[in-house]
Amino acid sequence: MTIQESRTPSATLPGAVTRGQLFIDGEWRPSSDGGTADIINPATGAVVATVAAGTTADINAAVNAAKAAFAPGRWSGLSGRERSRVLNKAALLIRERAEELALTESTDVGKPITFARVVDVATAADQYEYVAAMAQQLDGSVRETPLQAHAFTKREPLGVVAAITPFNFPLILSSTKIAAALAAGNSVVHKPAGDTPLSALLMAEILTDAGVPAGVFNVVTGSGGTLGDHLVAHAGVSKVAFTGSTEVGRHVAALAGQNLRPVTAELGGNAANILFADADLDKAVGTVIGAFVFNSGQFCMGGPRLLVERRIYETVLGVLKEAVAGVPVGDPRDPETVMGPLASRKQLEKVASYVDGARAAGGQVIVGGEPLDLDGGYFYRPTVIAGLDNDAAAVREEVFGPVLTVQPFDTEEEAIELANATEYGLAAGVQTSSIARAHRVSSKLDAGIVWVNSWALLDPAVPFGGVKNSGWGREYGPEALESYTHTKSVIIGTD
Incomplete structure:
Protein backbone atom coordinates (compact mmCIF):
# COMPACT_ATOMS: atom_id res chain seq x y z
CA MET A 1 0.00 0.00 0.00
CA GLY A 268 6.38 7.49 30.71
CA GLY A 269 7.48 4.33 28.98
CA ASN A 270 10.11 3.12 26.54
CA ALA A 271 9.22 -0.52 26.08
CA ALA A 272 11.37 -3.14 24.41
CA ASN A 273 9.82 -5.71 22.10
CA ILE A 274 12.04 -8.83 21.90
CA LEU A 275 11.81 -10.78 18.64
CA PHE A 276 13.32 -14.28 18.78
CA ALA A 277 14.23 -16.24 15.66
CA ASP A 278 11.68 -18.96 16.47
CA ALA A 279 8.72 -16.54 16.28
CA ASP A 280 6.13 -16.55 13.50
CA LEU A 281 7.85 -13.77 11.53
CA ASP A 282 4.83 -12.52 9.58
CA LYS A 283 2.70 -12.23 12.70
CA ALA A 284 5.58 -10.79 14.73
CA VAL A 285 6.36 -8.03 12.23
CA GLY A 286 2.69 -7.02 12.15
CA THR A 287 2.73 -6.84 15.93
CA VAL A 288 5.95 -4.81 15.91
CA ILE A 289 4.55 -2.27 13.45
CA GLY A 290 1.29 -1.90 15.31
CA ALA A 291 3.18 -1.38 18.56
CA PHE A 292 5.00 1.71 17.28
CA VAL A 293 2.59 3.33 14.79
CA PHE A 294 -0.62 3.00 16.84
CA ASN A 295 -1.86 6.48 17.75
CA SER A 296 1.12 7.84 15.77
CA GLY A 297 3.44 6.42 18.42
CA GLN A 298 1.92 8.67 21.09
CA PHE A 299 1.38 5.72 23.37
CA CYS A 300 3.13 5.30 26.70
CA MET A 301 2.77 1.53 26.39
CA GLY A 302 3.99 1.51 22.80
CA GLY A 303 6.94 -0.58 21.63
CA PRO A 304 9.53 1.86 20.21
CA ARG A 305 12.54 -0.41 20.85
CA LEU A 306 12.84 -3.62 18.84
CA LEU A 307 15.45 -6.18 19.87
CA VAL A 308 16.03 -8.85 17.19
CA GLU A 309 17.94 -12.09 17.42
CA ARG A 310 21.00 -11.54 15.24
CA ARG A 311 20.50 -14.44 12.84
CA ILE A 312 17.28 -12.87 11.54
CA TYR A 313 18.31 -9.23 12.04
CA GLU A 314 18.96 -8.33 8.38
CA THR A 315 15.86 -10.21 7.26
CA VAL A 316 13.70 -8.30 9.71
CA LEU A 317 15.15 -4.96 8.60
CA GLY A 318 14.29 -5.81 5.01
CA VAL A 319 10.73 -6.82 5.87
CA LEU A 320 10.23 -3.70 7.99
CA LYS A 321 11.53 -1.43 5.23
CA GLU A 322 8.89 -2.67 2.82
CA ALA A 323 6.02 -3.06 5.27
CA VAL A 324 6.41 0.26 7.10
CA ALA A 325 6.60 2.17 3.82
CA GLY A 326 3.12 0.81 3.07
CA VAL A 327 1.43 1.96 6.27
CA PRO A 328 -1.50 4.19 5.18
CA VAL A 329 -0.93 7.67 6.61
CA GLY A 330 -3.36 10.51 6.12
CA ASP A 331 -6.79 11.91 6.89
CA PRO A 332 -8.03 10.47 10.19
CA ARG A 333 -11.59 10.48 8.83
CA ASP A 334 -10.65 8.07 6.05
CA PRO A 335 -11.55 4.54 7.26
CA GLU A 336 -8.48 3.17 5.43
CA THR A 337 -6.06 5.36 7.40
CA VAL A 338 -3.89 3.50 9.90
CA MET A 339 -1.81 6.44 11.14
CA GLY A 340 -2.90 10.06 11.46
CA PRO A 341 -0.95 13.16 12.46
CA LEU A 342 0.85 13.88 15.68
CA ALA A 343 -1.29 15.78 18.15
CA SER A 344 0.48 19.15 17.85
CA ARG A 345 3.19 21.05 16.02
CA LYS A 346 5.28 20.89 19.19
CA GLN A 347 5.08 17.11 19.16
CA LEU A 348 5.99 16.99 15.46
CA GLU A 349 9.07 19.12 16.06
CA LYS A 350 10.09 16.94 19.02
CA VAL A 351 9.92 13.74 16.95
CA ALA A 352 11.84 15.33 14.07
CA SER A 353 14.60 16.44 16.47
CA TYR A 354 15.01 12.90 17.79
CA VAL A 355 15.36 11.49 14.28
CA ASP A 356 17.86 14.20 13.34
CA GLY A 357 19.81 13.40 16.49
CA ALA A 358 19.79 9.69 15.64
CA ARG A 359 21.27 10.42 12.22
CA ALA A 360 23.97 12.55 13.83
CA ALA A 361 24.74 9.69 16.24
CA GLY A 362 25.39 7.33 13.31
CA GLY A 363 21.95 5.76 13.05
CA GLN A 364 20.79 4.42 9.69
CA VAL A 365 17.25 5.45 8.73
CA ILE A 366 15.82 2.34 7.06
CA VAL A 367 12.52 3.95 6.12
CA GLY A 368 10.75 7.25 6.80
CA GLY A 369 12.66 9.90 8.68
CA GLU A 370 10.86 13.02 7.51
CA PRO A 371 7.63 15.00 7.91
CA LEU A 372 4.79 14.45 5.46
CA ASP A 373 3.14 17.53 3.95
CA LEU A 374 -0.62 16.93 3.98
CA ASP A 375 -3.22 19.71 4.31
CA GLY A 376 -1.09 21.66 6.80
CA GLY A 377 -1.34 18.85 9.37
CA TYR A 378 1.32 17.57 11.76
CA PHE A 379 2.24 14.36 9.95
CA TYR A 380 5.50 12.43 10.24
CA ARG A 381 6.34 9.31 8.24
CA PRO A 382 6.64 6.13 10.30
CA THR A 383 10.36 5.67 10.79
CA VAL A 384 12.72 2.74 11.43
CA ILE A 385 16.29 3.40 12.59
CA ALA A 386 19.09 0.83 12.91
CA GLY A 387 22.70 1.05 14.08
CA LEU A 388 22.22 2.95 17.34
CA ASP A 389 23.80 2.15 20.68
CA ASN A 390 21.92 2.16 23.96
CA ASP A 391 23.26 5.59 24.86
CA ALA A 392 21.63 7.26 21.82
CA ALA A 393 18.79 9.58 22.83
CA ALA A 394 16.32 7.92 20.44
CA VAL A 395 16.93 4.60 22.22
CA ARG A 396 17.33 5.84 25.78
CA GLU A 397 14.51 8.40 25.93
CA GLU A 398 10.77 8.37 25.24
CA VAL A 399 10.37 9.79 21.72
CA PHE A 400 6.54 9.55 21.80
CA GLY A 401 6.17 9.38 18.05
CA PRO A 402 6.17 6.86 15.17
CA VAL A 403 9.85 5.96 15.51
CA LEU A 404 11.23 2.42 15.93
CA THR A 405 14.85 1.69 16.79
CA VAL A 406 16.18 -1.80 15.99
CA GLN A 407 19.10 -3.49 17.77
CA PRO A 408 20.46 -7.04 17.45
CA PHE A 409 21.18 -9.49 20.26
CA ASP A 410 22.87 -12.90 20.40
CA THR A 411 21.55 -14.59 23.53
CA GLU A 412 18.42 -14.62 25.64
CA GLU A 413 20.37 -13.15 28.54
CA GLU A 414 21.62 -10.27 26.38
CA ALA A 415 18.09 -9.56 25.17
CA ILE A 416 16.82 -9.31 28.75
CA GLU A 417 19.73 -7.07 29.73
CA LEU A 418 19.10 -4.73 26.80
CA ALA A 419 15.37 -4.66 27.45
CA ASN A 420 15.86 -3.72 31.10
CA ALA A 421 18.54 -1.11 30.36
CA THR A 422 16.10 1.79 30.68
CA GLU A 423 14.81 4.00 33.47
CA TYR A 424 11.26 3.04 32.48
CA GLY A 425 9.25 -0.06 33.28
CA LEU A 426 5.73 0.26 31.96
CA ALA A 427 5.51 -2.48 29.32
CA ALA A 428 7.52 -5.07 27.38
CA GLY A 429 6.95 -7.68 24.69
CA VAL A 430 8.21 -11.14 23.79
CA GLN A 431 7.71 -12.69 20.34
CA THR A 432 8.48 -16.41 20.41
CA SER A 433 6.95 -19.79 19.63
CA SER A 434 8.42 -21.32 22.81
CA ILE A 435 6.06 -21.27 25.77
CA ALA A 436 8.98 -22.07 28.08
CA ARG A 437 10.93 -19.06 26.79
CA ALA A 438 7.83 -16.87 27.10
CA HIS A 439 7.53 -17.72 30.79
CA ARG A 440 11.26 -17.51 31.41
CA VAL A 441 11.81 -14.14 29.74
CA SER A 442 8.61 -12.43 30.88
CA SER A 443 9.45 -13.23 34.50
CA LYS A 444 12.79 -11.38 34.17
CA LEU A 445 11.54 -8.23 32.44
CA ASP A 446 11.21 -5.09 34.56
CA ALA A 447 7.75 -4.07 33.43
CA GLY A 448 4.27 -3.71 34.84
CA ILE A 449 2.76 -5.59 31.90
CA VAL A 450 4.33 -8.02 29.42
CA TRP A 451 2.68 -9.04 26.15
CA VAL A 452 3.63 -12.34 24.54
CA ASN A 453 3.01 -12.73 20.78
CA SER A 454 0.78 -9.65 20.96
CA TRP A 455 0.84 -6.00 21.92
CA ALA A 456 -1.50 -3.59 23.70
CA LEU A 457 -4.13 -6.19 24.61
CA LEU A 458 -5.91 -4.48 27.50
CA ASP A 459 -9.08 -5.19 29.42
CA PRO A 460 -10.70 -3.38 32.36
CA ALA A 461 -10.34 -6.55 34.44
CA VAL A 462 -6.53 -6.68 34.04
CA PRO A 463 -4.49 -4.10 35.97
CA PHE A 464 -1.76 -2.07 34.32
CA GLY A 465 0.81 0.39 35.56
CA GLY A 466 4.54 0.81 35.83
CA VAL A 467 7.65 0.08 37.83
CA LYS A 468 10.84 2.15 38.10
CA ASN A 469 10.30 5.62 36.58
Missing part, protein backbone atom coordinates in the same frame (compact mmCIF):
# COMPACT_ATOMS: atom_id res chain seq x y z
CA THR A 2 1.16 3.54 -0.65
CA ILE A 3 0.83 6.47 1.68
CA GLN A 4 -2.71 7.79 1.58
CA GLU A 5 -3.42 11.33 0.48
CA SER A 6 -5.64 13.01 3.05
CA ARG A 7 -9.04 14.56 2.47
CA THR A 8 -9.92 17.72 4.37
CA PRO A 9 -12.25 16.79 7.25
CA SER A 10 -15.29 18.76 8.31
CA ALA A 11 -14.62 21.21 11.11
CA THR A 12 -18.13 20.79 12.55
CA LEU A 13 -18.30 19.20 15.99
CA PRO A 14 -21.56 18.31 17.74
CA GLY A 15 -23.00 18.37 21.23
CA ALA A 16 -21.42 19.86 24.33
CA VAL A 17 -18.18 20.50 22.42
CA THR A 18 -19.72 23.50 20.67
CA ARG A 19 -20.65 24.88 24.10
CA GLY A 20 -17.01 24.90 25.21
CA GLN A 21 -17.66 25.99 28.80
CA LEU A 22 -16.54 24.72 32.18
CA PHE A 23 -18.77 22.21 33.94
CA ILE A 24 -18.97 22.98 37.65
CA ASP A 25 -21.64 21.95 40.16
CA GLY A 26 -23.89 20.62 37.43
CA GLU A 27 -23.83 23.84 35.41
CA TRP A 28 -22.11 25.06 32.26
CA ARG A 29 -20.33 28.34 32.86
CA PRO A 30 -17.61 30.52 31.32
CA SER A 31 -14.25 30.91 33.02
CA SER A 32 -14.17 33.39 35.87
CA ASP A 33 -12.23 35.92 33.79
CA GLY A 34 -13.94 35.16 30.47
CA GLY A 35 -10.78 33.68 28.95
CA THR A 36 -10.94 31.19 26.08
CA ALA A 37 -8.57 28.96 24.13
CA ASP A 38 -8.72 27.65 20.56
CA ILE A 39 -8.57 23.91 19.91
CA ILE A 40 -6.65 22.88 16.79
CA ASN A 41 -7.34 19.94 14.48
CA PRO A 42 -3.85 18.43 14.10
CA ALA A 43 -4.76 16.98 10.70
CA THR A 44 -5.26 20.43 9.19
CA GLY A 45 -3.95 23.02 11.64
CA ALA A 46 -7.42 24.63 11.65
CA VAL A 47 -9.36 25.81 14.69
CA VAL A 48 -12.27 23.44 15.35
CA ALA A 49 -13.55 24.67 18.71
CA THR A 50 -13.09 27.33 21.34
CA VAL A 51 -13.25 26.37 25.00
CA ALA A 52 -13.10 28.20 28.29
CA ALA A 53 -9.63 28.79 29.69
CA GLY A 54 -10.18 28.11 33.38
CA THR A 55 -8.49 29.95 36.24
CA THR A 56 -7.39 29.00 39.74
CA ALA A 57 -10.65 30.54 40.94
CA ASP A 58 -12.49 28.03 38.75
CA ILE A 59 -10.44 25.20 40.25
CA ASN A 60 -11.46 26.41 43.70
CA ALA A 61 -15.11 26.48 42.66
CA ALA A 62 -14.91 22.96 41.23
CA VAL A 63 -13.21 21.50 44.32
CA ASN A 64 -15.69 23.25 46.61
CA ALA A 65 -18.59 21.90 44.57
CA ALA A 66 -17.13 18.39 44.70
CA LYS A 67 -16.65 18.63 48.48
CA ALA A 68 -20.17 19.95 48.98
CA ALA A 69 -21.54 17.05 46.95
CA PHE A 70 -19.48 14.50 48.85
CA ALA A 71 -20.23 15.60 52.41
CA PRO A 72 -23.99 14.94 52.51
CA GLY A 73 -23.58 11.63 50.69
CA ARG A 74 -25.74 12.41 47.67
CA TRP A 75 -23.39 10.06 45.77
CA SER A 76 -20.98 8.64 48.34
CA GLY A 77 -23.90 7.63 50.55
CA LEU A 78 -25.57 5.54 47.86
CA SER A 79 -25.17 1.79 47.91
CA GLY A 80 -22.82 0.20 45.43
CA ARG A 81 -25.83 -1.21 43.62
CA GLU A 82 -27.37 2.25 43.22
CA ARG A 83 -24.13 3.70 41.87
CA SER A 84 -23.84 0.67 39.61
CA ARG A 85 -27.15 1.49 37.91
CA VAL A 86 -25.95 5.00 37.07
CA LEU A 87 -22.57 3.81 35.75
CA ASN A 88 -24.24 1.16 33.58
CA LYS A 89 -26.45 3.92 32.18
CA ALA A 90 -23.29 5.92 31.41
CA ALA A 91 -21.87 2.94 29.49
CA LEU A 92 -25.11 2.67 27.52
CA LEU A 93 -25.06 6.38 26.66
CA ILE A 94 -21.42 6.15 25.56
CA ARG A 95 -22.43 3.43 23.12
CA GLU A 96 -25.48 5.39 21.95
CA ARG A 97 -23.28 8.43 21.29
CA ALA A 98 -20.36 6.38 20.00
CA GLU A 99 -20.10 8.08 16.61
CA GLU A 100 -20.20 11.53 18.19
CA LEU A 101 -17.46 10.60 20.65
CA ALA A 102 -15.34 8.94 17.97
CA LEU A 103 -15.63 11.97 15.69
CA THR A 104 -14.67 14.26 18.56
CA GLU A 105 -11.69 12.14 19.58
CA SER A 106 -10.49 11.82 16.00
CA THR A 107 -10.72 15.56 15.37
CA ASP A 108 -9.24 16.59 18.70
CA VAL A 109 -6.25 14.21 18.72
CA GLY A 110 -5.85 13.28 15.04
CA LYS A 111 -6.34 9.56 15.57
CA PRO A 112 -7.91 7.47 12.78
CA ILE A 113 -11.69 7.37 13.08
CA THR A 114 -11.72 3.57 12.80
CA PHE A 115 -9.46 3.20 15.85
CA ALA A 116 -11.40 5.88 17.74
CA ARG A 117 -14.55 3.79 17.28
CA VAL A 118 -13.25 0.31 18.04
CA VAL A 119 -10.60 1.20 20.62
CA ASP A 120 -11.25 4.51 22.38
CA VAL A 121 -15.03 4.59 22.57
CA ALA A 122 -15.50 0.85 23.05
CA THR A 123 -12.87 0.79 25.81
CA ALA A 124 -14.49 3.70 27.67
CA ALA A 125 -17.87 1.95 27.63
CA ASP A 126 -16.26 -1.28 28.84
CA GLN A 127 -14.56 0.59 31.68
CA TYR A 128 -17.84 1.97 33.01
CA GLU A 129 -19.51 -1.42 32.72
CA TYR A 130 -16.70 -3.16 34.58
CA VAL A 131 -16.57 -0.75 37.51
CA ALA A 132 -20.37 -0.77 37.68
CA ALA A 133 -20.14 -4.45 38.54
CA MET A 134 -17.20 -3.93 40.89
CA ALA A 135 -19.03 -1.15 42.77
CA GLN A 136 -21.23 -3.84 44.29
CA GLN A 137 -18.24 -5.81 45.57
CA LEU A 138 -16.43 -3.24 47.70
CA ASP A 139 -16.82 -5.37 50.78
CA GLY A 140 -14.78 -5.46 53.95
CA SER A 141 -14.11 -8.54 56.04
CA VAL A 142 -14.49 -9.88 59.56
CA ARG A 143 -11.12 -10.36 61.30
CA GLU A 144 -10.43 -13.10 63.80
CA THR A 145 -8.88 -11.69 66.98
CA PRO A 146 -8.32 -12.82 70.61
CA LEU A 147 -9.85 -9.54 71.78
CA GLN A 148 -13.22 -9.61 73.49
CA ALA A 149 -14.57 -7.82 70.46
CA HIS A 150 -16.09 -8.13 67.02
CA ALA A 151 -13.61 -6.68 64.50
CA PHE A 152 -14.31 -5.93 60.86
CA THR A 153 -13.14 -3.68 58.05
CA LYS A 154 -15.00 -1.41 55.63
CA ARG A 155 -13.94 0.22 52.38
CA GLU A 156 -14.96 3.87 52.16
CA PRO A 157 -14.50 6.54 49.47
CA LEU A 158 -11.70 9.07 49.92
CA GLY A 159 -13.49 12.31 49.05
CA VAL A 160 -12.53 14.57 46.14
CA VAL A 161 -10.36 12.99 43.43
CA ALA A 162 -8.29 15.19 41.10
CA ALA A 163 -8.10 13.44 37.72
CA ILE A 164 -5.40 14.92 35.47
CA THR A 165 -5.05 13.44 32.00
CA PRO A 166 -2.75 13.85 28.95
CA PHE A 167 -3.37 14.62 25.29
CA ASN A 168 -2.89 11.25 23.64
CA PHE A 169 -5.88 9.17 24.82
CA PRO A 170 -8.26 11.73 26.34
CA LEU A 171 -11.34 9.51 26.54
CA ILE A 172 -9.68 6.27 27.65
CA LEU A 173 -7.24 7.74 30.16
CA SER A 174 -9.90 9.90 31.78
CA SER A 175 -12.34 6.99 31.99
CA THR A 176 -9.79 4.80 33.79
CA LYS A 177 -9.75 7.34 36.60
CA ILE A 178 -13.22 8.82 36.61
CA ALA A 179 -15.14 5.55 36.31
CA ALA A 180 -13.23 3.90 39.16
CA ALA A 181 -13.38 7.01 41.37
CA LEU A 182 -17.14 7.32 40.89
CA ALA A 183 -17.75 3.62 41.41
CA ALA A 184 -16.04 3.86 44.81
CA GLY A 185 -18.27 6.80 45.77
CA ASN A 186 -15.89 9.73 45.32
CA SER A 187 -16.48 13.13 43.74
CA VAL A 188 -14.22 14.16 40.85
CA VAL A 189 -12.60 17.28 39.42
CA HIS A 190 -11.24 16.52 35.97
CA LYS A 191 -8.49 18.63 34.42
CA PRO A 192 -8.04 17.36 30.83
CA ALA A 193 -5.05 18.25 28.66
CA GLY A 194 -5.25 21.81 27.37
CA ASP A 195 -4.83 20.70 23.74
CA THR A 196 -7.42 17.88 23.77
CA PRO A 197 -10.33 18.64 26.13
CA LEU A 198 -13.29 18.00 23.86
CA SER A 199 -14.33 14.48 24.87
CA ALA A 200 -14.16 15.54 28.55
CA LEU A 201 -16.91 18.06 27.87
CA LEU A 202 -19.04 15.44 26.18
CA MET A 203 -18.53 13.07 29.09
CA ALA A 204 -19.80 15.74 31.50
CA GLU A 205 -23.04 15.75 29.54
CA ILE A 206 -23.21 11.96 29.38
CA LEU A 207 -22.57 11.44 33.10
CA THR A 208 -25.20 14.04 33.97
CA ASP A 209 -27.74 12.35 31.69
CA ALA A 210 -26.86 9.02 33.32
CA GLY A 211 -27.81 10.38 36.73
CA VAL A 212 -24.56 11.50 38.38
CA PRO A 213 -25.68 14.25 40.82
CA ALA A 214 -24.64 17.89 40.47
CA GLY A 215 -21.19 18.61 41.88
CA VAL A 216 -20.07 14.99 41.86
CA PHE A 217 -18.32 15.38 38.47
CA ASN A 218 -16.70 18.64 37.38
CA VAL A 219 -14.52 19.63 34.40
CA VAL A 220 -12.14 22.59 34.26
CA THR A 221 -10.44 23.12 30.89
CA GLY A 222 -7.35 25.23 30.28
CA SER A 223 -3.58 25.07 30.14
CA GLY A 224 -1.87 22.48 32.29
CA GLY A 225 0.80 24.09 34.44
CA THR A 226 -0.91 26.63 36.67
CA LEU A 227 -4.30 24.91 36.82
CA GLY A 228 -2.85 21.46 37.37
CA ASP A 229 -0.52 22.63 40.12
CA HIS A 230 -3.33 24.45 41.89
CA LEU A 231 -5.60 21.42 41.72
CA VAL A 232 -2.96 18.96 42.95
CA ALA A 233 -1.96 21.20 45.86
CA HIS A 234 -5.54 22.07 46.84
CA ALA A 235 -6.26 21.17 50.47
CA GLY A 236 -9.74 19.98 49.48
CA VAL A 237 -8.39 17.20 47.25
CA SER A 238 -8.14 13.73 48.82
CA LYS A 239 -6.35 11.85 46.02
CA VAL A 240 -4.59 12.64 42.75
CA ALA A 241 -4.85 10.36 39.72
CA PHE A 242 -2.35 11.43 37.07
CA THR A 243 -1.16 10.20 33.69
CA GLY A 244 1.67 12.02 31.94
CA SER A 245 5.41 12.30 31.62
CA THR A 246 7.80 11.09 34.28
CA GLU A 247 9.15 14.62 34.75
CA VAL A 248 5.71 16.08 35.44
CA GLY A 249 4.79 13.02 37.50
CA ARG A 250 7.64 13.74 39.91
CA HIS A 251 6.40 17.32 40.24
CA VAL A 252 2.80 16.19 40.85
CA ALA A 253 3.89 13.69 43.51
CA ALA A 254 5.93 16.35 45.30
CA LEU A 255 3.02 18.80 45.33
CA ALA A 256 0.55 16.19 46.54
CA GLY A 257 3.03 15.06 49.17
CA GLN A 258 2.87 18.46 50.83
CA ASN A 259 -0.69 17.58 51.88
CA LEU A 260 0.14 13.86 52.31
CA ARG A 261 -2.33 12.97 49.56
CA PRO A 262 -2.05 9.60 47.79
CA VAL A 263 -1.13 9.65 44.10
CA THR A 264 -1.70 7.13 41.35
CA ALA A 265 0.86 7.93 38.65
CA GLU A 266 0.98 6.25 35.24
CA LEU A 267 4.04 7.82 33.67
CA SER A 470 7.04 4.62 34.96
CA GLY A 471 5.15 5.39 38.14
CA TRP A 472 3.23 3.50 40.79
CA GLY A 473 -0.28 2.26 41.43
CA ARG A 474 -2.48 0.38 39.01
CA GLU A 475 -5.38 1.28 36.77
CA TYR A 476 -8.02 -1.28 35.79
CA GLY A 477 -8.97 -4.33 37.78
CA PRO A 478 -10.08 -4.49 41.42
CA GLU A 479 -6.68 -3.06 42.36
CA ALA A 480 -7.65 0.26 40.77
CA LEU A 481 -11.02 0.48 42.47
CA GLU A 482 -9.51 -0.23 45.87
CA SER A 483 -7.02 2.61 45.39
CA TYR A 484 -9.96 5.06 45.40
CA THR A 485 -10.97 3.92 48.90
CA HIS A 486 -9.45 3.73 52.35
CA THR A 487 -9.85 0.88 54.81
CA LYS A 488 -11.65 1.63 58.03
CA SER A 489 -11.35 -0.84 60.91
CA VAL A 490 -14.23 -1.15 63.38
CA ILE A 491 -13.81 -2.94 66.72
CA ILE A 492 -16.92 -3.45 68.84
CA GLY A 493 -16.30 -4.65 72.35
CA THR A 494 -18.36 -7.66 73.41
CA ASP A 495 -17.35 -7.89 77.07
